[in-house]
Amino acid sequence: MSEETHAQEILDTEPTHHEEHIVGPRVYGIIFGLLMLFTAITVGASYIDMYAFNAVVALAIACIKAVLVILFFMHVKYSSRLTKLTVAAGFFTFVVLITMTMTDYISRAWGLW
Amino acid sequence: MDSQVIATHPEEHAEHEHSPYLRHHFANLEQQRETSTFGMWLFLLTEIMFFGGLFCAYLIYRNWYYPAFVAGSHQLSIALGATNTAVLICSSFTMAMAVYSSEMRWRKALVGWLLATIVLGGVFLGIKAVEYREKWEKRHVPGLNFSAAGFTHQDPNYPEDKPLAPDMAEKTQVYFSLYFAMTGMHALHMIIGVSILIILVIRAWGGAYTQGHMTTVENFGLYWHFVDIVWIFLFPLLYLISRHQ
Amino acid sequence: MSTIVMLPDQQTASLPKRSYLNEEYGLKSWLLTGDHKRIAILYLISITIFFFIGGFFAGMIRLELLTPPSDLMAADTYNKMFTMHGIIMVFLFLVPSVPATIGNFLIPIMVGAKDLAFPKINLLSWYLYVLGGILVLAALTLGGVDTGWTFTTPLSTHYLNTHVITAGLAIFVAGFSSIFTGLNFIVTIHRMRAPGMTWFRLPLFVWSHYAASVLMVLGTPVLAITLVLVILERVIGIGVFDPAKGGDPLLFQHLFWFYSHPAVYIMILPGFGVISEVISTFSRKRVFGYTAVAFSSVAIAVFGFFVWAHHMFIMGVSNYSALVFSLLTMLVAVPSAIKIFNWSFTLYKGSITFETPMLYAFGFIGLFTIGGLTGVFLGSMGMDIHLTETYFIVAHFHFVMVGGMLMAFLAGIHFWWPKMTGRMYPEGISKLAALTTFIGFNLTFFPQFILGYLGMPRRYAAYPPEFQVLNVLSTAGATVLGVGYVLPLLYLAWSLKYGKIAGSNPWQATGLEWQIQSPPLTTNFVETPVVDYEAYDYEWLANKTKHEVQTVG
Structure with missing residues (x-):
């Protein structure tokens, strides 16, 4: 019973009253600058030979840029928990698609047991 | 009569009753706004999975046909790709400023920022068209005019690269298939976005989004930023990560 | 404990003067409506049409299989028959049905x-559905498709000259119709609940639709992009799935089943919701283990994304991966079993009556259990290699989809018919129809388990003579089943004019929908309801009724 009410509390705390939060030009400007900077870094990094780490660095920078866009340009930082959960659910399912498919592709070469 | 048996609920938001933007089935404007934003996010969720299938295919084939993917990506121009990335980030910034202008109820600023976004979107598509034409001239379009001949001998721009064996050279088709599928789907989203933007500008000029009802602009902004994010991943995957192998 | 509620006599009820049905008149008021109830009716009419078209193909398949050689139609025609049957039934009937x-x-x-x-x-969403349906009919009249509903590459991309592109486009479009329905449900359930309607006061029907909607929103786009790639491969010859160019046909299978396995839960979960409502109402008891049933729907939705490769065990996926998928498949059986046990416990010590929806619900529980358990056979790798691509698998998914989902759909249609139309269906003949359906169904599909176990492969127009007896039984059953499905169409149409007036709550059920007039007003409620009772609270209904009788009388 207590578990039930606990879960109920979690689910019922979705804010029904959403505080209007206006993100100003200053924040947008800073994020814009950061995004341009990261673009320059990622292009520059691609000219340095880091063997396998070229891909890691490029994708890490892409993830940082995506997170900046999602949090600030798309206002997720200031949004309700429901919105955050929605974004997370999307990426979670995407990861499931990739990892579960990869279980096949990685182990196909291992042959029969 | 039956419905009155349930305890009745006094209308708390009577003052919103006459807002011209409030549709009948919402209790108040705030609920309406949150609802449509949440709906937009769910739509973007479907978009993640839509592109997700392509990213998944890219990952698998890159592991399978690594030399072909490396050789294929050397045929792309980093300069054009980087320019396009910068253009798209600028357009995301102008779109964010458009949303801000709408919140501030500045009609002319809103129209200006939206126009800037359209121009930048157009520039992106223009550069993309230049790249596509180059691919066509190099005979790199799978199915239509593909020829793997360019990959079986030494590329003067990449002196360290060894020429590919004929069967691996054929596999560059998979790279270019995915290149066109991914950038093509992205470009299609851009075209749809620019078309919607044109409608938004016309309506914004009439003052539609600067009188307190800005959900449409805000939701369109989410879409535009999402398309930007897709490109943020496409750029390194297609252009950058194989520079040195 | 069950609580029997006596409501004031519904015999004297009369149809309300205003309802969503007579708010406006004319074709335009229906085709341009925004009212969810009218759109539901539009959907009901269109899916019924497609159900009977798909049913016609099923009939032709069974007729061909009456005799061992392919004598009624050529093998090519037979391939088109089962493909059209599959496409129409899966994408145009089962997915949007409930x-x-x-x-x-x-x-x-x-x-x-x-x-x-x-x-x-x-x-x-309805217009997209209709457009998808028209495209399917176009593919059909132009000469049909014969890939099977799974569009297996490279068969679909290289070796067939039928209308794969039209059919693929049709499913792409119909997929978006399903995405929009799911999106609408999720947003509505999160954001539009009445004051006091907490998550754990929601009827289980809403929970199961929520879970199904999540699957629609997350799964369908993957099918969409897969079909786009198939169409591109066919039209301009890109090489993502083409082995000649280096593509991997198995990747198509991965992406296709990433949607199409969760699609099975998209089809069945709403049926679970209907059964929860019906079982509770006709046992006059709260659903046993409400929270468990609610969360098992969510669990099915989550696990549903982890098991798709069990459709691919014999296609050349890695053994190790197949082992992982096989183990995860066993996990999905757990939440489904939780539901079956909880429904059984709901019946225990309930005051059970046997109205038509309840008969269908009983049919559902029995047949779904068989269908589900044979699914566990097929999920275990050793058995799967023997049984897959035989009639065993045909019988398995027809037990789940027809014995499960279609029974649930009919249970739901009968249960809410009074709410939708304001009139009762005729009880006697509808019980007969429920019984006919059950008998016909078992006669049709049970022999197919044996046929499959004996090794008769699916998707062939001809078969060795030793299988004929069981095939004749199956075809005979299909005839009975057909009668069982035509009957409701006839008597439900009849009841629109001649049925008894239902009154607002003919079943003494507790849901909010039963507390408003039937058929409902366009705005559903006169005033926004405030909910102060749990779902399936028959005590509450009894008290409310007593109060009502006192104040009225």
Whole structure:
């Protein structure tokens, strides 16, 4: 019973009253600058030979840029928990698609047991 | 009569009753706004999975046909790709400023920022068209005019690269298939976005989004930023990560 | 404990003067409506049409299989028959069946809202469905498709000259119709609940639709991009799935089943919701283990994304990966079993009556259990290699989809018919129809388990003579089943004019939808309801009724 009410509390705390939060030009400007900077870094990094780490660095920078866009340009930082959960659910399912498919592709070469 | 048996609920938001933007089935404007934003996010969720299938295919084939993917990506121009990335980030910034202008109820600023976004979107598509034409001239379009001949001998721009064996050279088709599928789907989203933007500008000029009802602009902004994010991943995957192998 | 509620006599009930049905008149008022109830009716009419078209193909398949040689039609024609049967039944009937009709009608009412969150998108979803249906019919009249409903590459991309592109486009479009329905439901359930309607006061029907909607929103786009790639491969010859160019046909299978396995749960979960409502109402008891049933729906939705490769065990996926998928498949059986046990415990010590919806619900529980358990056979790798691509698998998914989902759909249609139309269906003949369906179904599909176990492969127009007896039984059963499905069409149409007036709550049920007039007003509620009772609280209904009788009398 207590578990039930606990879960109920979690689910019922979705804010029904959403505080209007206006993100100003200053924040947008800073994020814009950061995004341009990261673009320059990622292009520059691609000219340095880091063997396998070229891909890691490029994708890490892409993830940082995506997170900046999602949090600030798309206002997720200031949004309700429901919105955050929605974004997370999307990426979670995407990861499931990739990892579960990869279980096949990685182990196909291992042959029969 | 039956419905009155349930305890009745006094209308708390009577003052919103006459807002011209409030549709009948919402209790108040705030609920309406949150609802449509949440709906937009769910739509973007479907978009993640839509592109997700392509990213998944890219990952698998890159592991399978690594030399072909490396050789294929050397045929792309980093300069054009980087320019396009910068253009798209600028357009995301102008779109964010458009949303801000709408919140501030500045009609002319809103129209200006939206126009800037359209121009930048157009520039992106223009550069993309230049790249596509180059691919066509190099005979790199799978199915239509593909020829793997360019990959079986030494590329003067990449002196360290060894020429590919004929069967691996054929596999560059998979790279270019995915290149066109991914950038093509992205470009299609851009075209749809620019078309919607044109409608938004016309309506914004009439003052539609600067009188307190800005959900449409805000939701369109989410879409535009999402398309930007897709490109943020496409750029390194297609252009950058194989520079040195 | 069960609580029997005596409501004031419904015999004297009369049809309300105003309802969503007579709010406006004319074709235009239907085709441009934003009212979720009218869109539900539009959906009901269109899926019924496609059900009978798909049923016609099923009939032709069974007729061909009456005799061992392919004598009624050529093998090519037979391939087209089962392909069209599959495409129409899966994408145009089963996926939208309960959600787009009953769900569309009831979800806003059950959560206490005036409409779905996006009425125009809801209407758009119906138009997309119709467009998808027209494209399927176009593919059909232009000469048909013979890939099977799974569009297996490279068969579909290289070796067939039938209308794969048209059919692929049709499913792409119909997929978006399903995405929009799911999106609308999720937003409505999150954002449009009436005051006091907490998550754990929602009827289980809403929970299961919520889970199904999540699958629609997350799964369908992957099918969409897969079909786009197949179409591109066919039209301009890109090489993502083409082995000649280096593509991997198995990747198509991965992406296709990433949607199409969860699609099985998209089809069955709404059926679970209907059964929860029906079982509770006709046992006069709260559903046993409400929270467990609610969360098992969510668990099915989550696990549903982890098991798709069990459709691919014999296609050349890695053994190790197949082992992982096989183990995860066993996990999905757990939440489904939780539901079956909880429904059985709901019946225990209930005051059970045997109205038609309840008969269908009993049919559902029995047949779904068989269908589900044979699914566990097929999920275990050793058995799968023997049984897959035989009639065993045909019988398995027809037990789940026809014995499960179609029974649930019919249970739901009968259960909410009084709410939708304001009139009762005729009880006697409908019980007969339920019984006919059950007998016909078992006669049709049970022999197929044996046929499959003996090794008769699916998708062939001809078979060795030793299989004939069981095939004749199956075809005979299909005839009975056909009668069982035509009967409801006839008597439900009859009841629209001649049925008894139902009154607002003919079943003494507790849901919000039963507390308003039937058929409901366009705005559903006169005033926004405030919910102060749990779902399936028959005590509450009894007290309310007593109070009502006192104040009225």
